Amino acid sequence: MFSKLRALLATIGGFLRSPLLLVIRLYWGWQFFLAGKGKLQHLDKTTAFFSDLGIVMPKLNAILASSVECACGLLLLAGLFTRFAALALIGVMCVAFATAEKAALHAIFTDPDKFLGATPFPFLFAAVIAFAFGPGKLSLDALTGEDRKA
Numbered sequence: 001m002f003s004k005l006r007a008l009l010a011t012i013g014g015f016l017r018s019p020l021l022l023v024i025r026l027y028w029g030w031q032f033f034l035a036g037k038g039k040l041q042h043l044d045k046t047t048a049f050f051s052d053l054g055i056v057m058p059k060l061n062a063i064l065a066s067s068v069e070c071a072c073g074l075l076l077l078a079g080l081f082t083r084f085a086a087l088a089l090i091g092v093m094c095v096a097f098a099t100a101e102k103a104a105l106h107a108i109f110t111d112p113d114k115f116l117g118a119t120p121f122p123f124l125f126a127a128v129i130a131f132a133f134g135p136g137k138l139s140l141d142a143l144t145g146e147d148r149k150a
Helices: 002-041 043-052 058-078 082-099 102-106 112-117 120-133 140-144
Strands: none
Touching: 002 043, 002 058, 002 120, 043 058, 058 082, 082 102, 082 120, 102 112, 112 120
């Protein structure tokens, strides 16, 4: 009885995998795009913020980080080159934690709520999910055969 229930739940979970990955990609891909676009539209403010954080070449890094968020957000949304895009976004979010959210990063084990509540966390989490599980069957990667495990 228990094994039949487990098999049924696995079947249902497998059926929901691709729609869930689609929802994650659509929502968070769009959020990444909007965040990057906002930084590019207010490049002077973004550059000043990066400068205040002590980031070297703040204008260049602001352009790079914002462009990665825009471009890779759109790729994530489309499910095209998903793992590449997710990896680039993971890198940007790790830098965001290491620079803008140092206190939250240092509190990862002592005050997990601070880490989980930091602005980059849900973005990082979504990118890690996309990287680990791929785009799902409802993606351009799956359509073109780019992601064999989709």
